[in-house]
Amino acid sequence: MSNNQIPREDGIDHTLPLLKEGYEFILNRKRSFNSNIFETRIMGKKSLCMSGRDAAQVFYDTHLFHREGAAPNRLVQTLFGENGVQSLDGQAHRHRKEMHMSIMNEKNIKKFQELAIQYWEKALDHWTKKEDIVLYDEVKELLCKVACTWAGVLVEEEEIKWLTKELSEMFEGAGAIGPNHWKGRNAQNNVEKWMGELVGKIREGKLIPPEDTALYQYTWYKDLDGNLLDPSIVVVELLNVYRPMVAIAVYINFVALALIEHPDEIEKLKNADEKYTYMFIDEVRRYYPFFPFIAAKVKEDFTWRDYKIEKGTLAYLDIYGTNHDENLWLYPQEFNPNRFADQGNDRFSFIPQGGGEYLTGHRCAGEQLTIEMMKVSLDYLVNHMDYEVPEQDLTFEMNEFPSIPRSRVILRNVERKLTH
Ligand code: HEM
Numbered sequence: 577m578s579n580n581q582i583p584r585e586d587g588i589d590h591t592l593p594l595l596k597e598g599y600e601f602i603l604n605r606k607r608s609f610n611s612n613i614f615e616t617r618i619m620g621k622k623s624l625c626m627s628g629r630d631a632a633q634v635f636y637d638t639h640l641f642h643r644e645g646a647a648p649n650r651l652v653q654t655l656f657g658e659n660g661v662q663s664l665d666g667q668a669h670r671h672r673k674e675m676h677m678s679i680m681n682e683k684n685i686k687k688f689q690e691l692a693i694q695y696w697e698k699a700l701d702h703w704t705k706k707e708d709i710v711l712y713d714e715v716k717e718l719l720c721k722v723a724c725t726w727a728g729v730l731v732e733e734e735e736i737k738w739l740t741k742e743l744s745e746m747f748e749g750a751g752a753i754g755p756n757h758w759k760g761r762n763a764q765n766n767v768e769k770w771m772g773e774l775v776g777k778i779r780e781g782k783l784i785p786p787e788d789t790a791l792y793q794y795t796w797y798k799d800l801d802g803n804l805l806d807p808s809i810v811v812v813e814l815l816n817v818y819r820p821m822v823a824i825a826v827y828i829n830f831v832a833l834a835l836i837e838h839p840d841e842i843e844k845l846k847n848a849d850e851k852y853t854y855m856f857i858d859e860v861r862r863y864y865p866f867f868p869f870i871a872a873k874v875k876e877d878f879t880w881r882d883y884k885i886e887k888g889t890l891a892y893l894d895i896y897g898t899n900h901d902e903n904l905w906l907y908p909q910e911f912n913p914n915r916f917a918d919q920g921n922d923r924f925s926f927i928p929q930g931g932g933e934y935l936t937g938h939r940c941a942g943e944q945l946t947i948e949m950m951k952v953s954l955d956y957l958v959n960h961m962d963y964e965v966p967e968q969d970l971t972f973e974m975n976e977f978p979s980i981p982r983s984r985v986i987l988r989n990v991e992r993k994l995t996h
Pocket residue numbers: 661662663673676816817818820821823824825827866867870895928929930931937938939940941942943945946
């Protein structure tokens with residue numbers, strides 16, 4: 577029998593403290609309650625917050641938690657889109673996720689790396705002609721070009737600027753309230769319309785993208801009943817590829833910031849084997865904030881650690897806090913790639929892009945792509961370019977989603993490295 581009372585935060589609602597404390601909201605309460613699970617109220621709803629490895633493991637148990645109706649509507653309107661893979665469960669989720677994972681094969685990832693190099697080369701040529709560049713803005717455009725070419729969409733130079741802006745507003749407005757949220761919603765409507773027209777042309781045979789692209793595969797993907805997906809769903813899922821690909825700019829900015837904050841890493845990386853490069857990338861993904869937490873709903877009553885968890889309860893898994901959990905990471909507030917030297921392959925303790933399995937769970941479909949893009953970018957920043965870092969405000973806020981250094985990382989007098 578389990579009679580333990582889950583620690584509960586007093587008060588009517590804690591949305592304001594959440595907005596103030598941001599990424600550290602769950603972590604702070606986890607410390608004060610000395611518990612990996614506690615109850616609070618967010619946006620007027622009873623909310624269970626869970627943090628740490630074991631919490632992640634139980635959260636990803638699809639018998640116990642499901643996603644339908646869990647994500648806040650404001651995120652659906654700017655980030656996920658209606659009826660996207662994020663909100664599906666069971667067989668329907670697996671079938672849709674297979675569509676995403678089918679394009680994440682070795683050949684396509686290699687093609688993606690090659691495109692990334694090609695566009696970094698072009699961008700570098702362009703940057704050497706300028707005095708200052710704002711890395712975040714430049715890289716978003718670069719990523720948009722990579723995404724379009726990789727996903728099989730022909731986009732004119734001018735259209736790239738538009739698409740970069742709209743896709744950025746979608747993820748930059750995701751956690752915002754007020755005007756930026758509405759910008760995000762507006763951007764989602766604009767891009768959905770633009771992409772809907774593309775899908776229409778393909779179905780009418782007026783446009784034939786290469787077969788191994790997301791555009792081709794998703795347009796012709798059939799649901800479990802053997803019918804083509806509704807065009808609105810195709811668009812939502814294409815955006816689930818395009819939007820986060822541009823969002824990798826956030827991580828690339830943090831890669832650059834990590835090199836600025838830890839210049840000794842540059843020498844190590846120059847002479848590093850591939851293993852250290854991946855360790856550095858993982859530490860960037862662990863240390864810097866990106867996704868704060870994810871939502872799910874309790875599928876059926878169950879008992880965890882002597883606590884009774886009730887069906888229908890809204891639950892949040894703490895991504896940032898799990899990646900900074902003192903029980904899992906030694907000195908979690910220190911940036912130290914070496915911590916990954918003998919880190920096993922545990923699917924629940926390091927969860928910057930979700931945990932568990934790709935196909936049967938909701939773990940990020942683009943994790944490998946993200947890592948490879950960060951690797952190409954890191955190689956350019958360390959081995960292929962010289963630059964100065966002028967005085968600027970590199971601080972970032974812990975209550976902005978996503979959090980981006982104030983100055984967006986300005987680099988001055990970028991030059992191609994002559995000796996390499
Ligand atoms: C920019 C860095 C990225 C971060 C920080 C990130 C993070 C995440 C997180 C936290 C989740 C939710 C996991 C869950 O619900 O349990 C997720 C899901 C997802 N991500 Fe990413 N992601 C990134 C890049 C990408 C890229 C590049 C793509 C595609 C090319 C992508 C496609 C997806 C998809 C389709 C899902 C939904 C998976 C599902 O519900 O089954 N993401 N991502």
